[in-house]
Amino acid sequence: MADETWTFEYVRQFEREEYLLPNTWIVVRIDGRGFHKYVSFTNLCKNPIRLAPLWLQARISNHYGFVKPNDIRALDLMNAAAQHVLHVLHDIMISYGHSDEYSFVFHKSCTLFERRSAKIASTVVSTFTAAYIHLWPKYFAEPAPTGTFLARHSNGGGSTNVIAIEGNPQSQEISREKADLAISHLPTFDARCISYPSNHNLKDYLSWRQADCHINNLYNTTFWALVLKGGMSNTEAEEFLKGTLSSDKNEILWSRYGINYNNEKEIFKKGSVVLREYKMLEPTEAARRIDIDVASDLPKEDELSKTKREKIRKARQKADVVVRHIDIIKDDFWQQRPWLLTGQPGSSV
Numbered sequence: 001m002a003d004e005t006w007t008f009e010y011v012r013q014f015e016r017e018e019y020l021l022p023n024t025w026i027v028v029r030i031d032g033r034g035f036h037k038y039v040s041f042t043n044l045c046k047n048p049i050r051l052a053p054l055w056l057q058a059r060i061s062n063h064y065g066f067v068k069p070n071d072i073r074a075l076d077l078m079n080a081a082a083q084h085v086l087h088v089l090h091d092i093m094i095s096y097g098h099s100d101e102y103s104f105v106f107h108k109s110c111t112l113f114e115r116r117s118a119k120i121a122s123t124v125v126s127t128f129t130a131a132y133i134h135l136w137p138k139y140f141a142e143p144a145p146t147g148t149f150l151a152r153h154s155n156g157g158g159s160t161n162v163i164a165i166e167g168n169p170q171s172q173e174i175s176r177e178k179a180d181l182a183i184s185h186l187p188t189f190d191a192r193c194i195s196y197p198s199n200h201n202l203k204d205y206l207s208w209r210q211a212d213c214h215i216n217n218l219y220n221t222t223f224w225a226l227v228l229k230g231g232m233s234n235t236e237a238e239e240f241l242k243g244t245l246s247s248d249k250n251e252i253l254w255s256r257y258g259i260n261y262n263n264e265k266e267i268f269k270k271g272s273v274v275l276r277e278y279k280m281l282e283p284t285e286a287a288r289r290i291d292i293d294v295a296s297d298l299p300k301e302d303e304l305s306k307t308k309r310e311k312i313r314k315a316r317q318k319a320d321v322v323v324r325h326i327d328i329i330k331d332d333f334w335q336q337r338p339w340l341l342t343g344q345p346g347s348s349v
């Protein structure tokens, strides 16, 4: 047997590893596959190899009757799965998500899997997906809440859509339905790793994702108001919104439908931040601190003694992993929570 192993082992040489640059922030962004994209049968026939996987996975949000534009059950489920990932992987300092995506930030001192990109991305995405599937019944056993907005339901076969309107008995009928997971429509996610060399780059990355959440949510809220409350077709609403600014969308919502966008839920407008919570610095104390960008970092993991490493791991394990819907673009957020950038656990709350 030993000889046979020797004969075959040369195949290892074909394996290639990407090691992420040392001393850089590692961001793993995961994204739901086919949560929206519709692949028509005609297109599927034209390009079956490329589109078959998407067709099978297509329209998770429609198949399970997600409330439009935001289904709180789906968002809470994403957040719970992200919390689980932070519980399991201690090197993650913060994560941010909205819609069907989540970004997980590993501290730049992290040496997990020798910083091998494929190992890190696949571990994050499979841990997240396993939790998402496991927790699904907990979140989707409850009927869809009826709020400002309305559900549009499809049975997954792309047949008749039923529009549910708040206060309309149809919406009650739909919201009582329970969305069991179907093998033909199991939610799956893809993942990629990105390295950012400076704190500034990392903050800009997260600001970009939060700005994207705001822009998409304002658009989707207005779009679905025009379709579901205003009776426009999807194409008409799309045309109507072409070239409009944020102020125009706010005005459309208010003047036509009496919706004050500012009063929409923070989770919809700002997305969700998942982090370990320690005692926050007072704004005055935070303002006195030297710029966090030049503040000393945690030394590389291999430079730390085993005891120190174990102490940090235990402190992280003990901390509460919380979900917040707050502004992460302003400097205050980072200054009040220095542990996010330094990696040094703070004092317990």
Ligand code: GTP
Residues within 6 Å of the ligand: 031, 032, 033, 034, 035, 036, 037, 038, 061, 066, 067, 068, 069, 070, 071, 072, 074, 075, 099, 100
């Ligand atoms: P790929 O990621 O390329 O596979 O495409 P995708 O179909 O997943 O679309 P994308 O990731 O670009 O966008 C996410 C889509 O998920 C949104 O456009 C929504 O249609 C859908 N989605 C996410 N959250 C919700 C929700 O709470 N309610 C509803 N109705 N849809 C949601």
Ligand code: MG
Residues within 6 Å of the ligand: 031, 032, 033, 034, 035, 036, 100
């Ligand atoms: Mg997606």
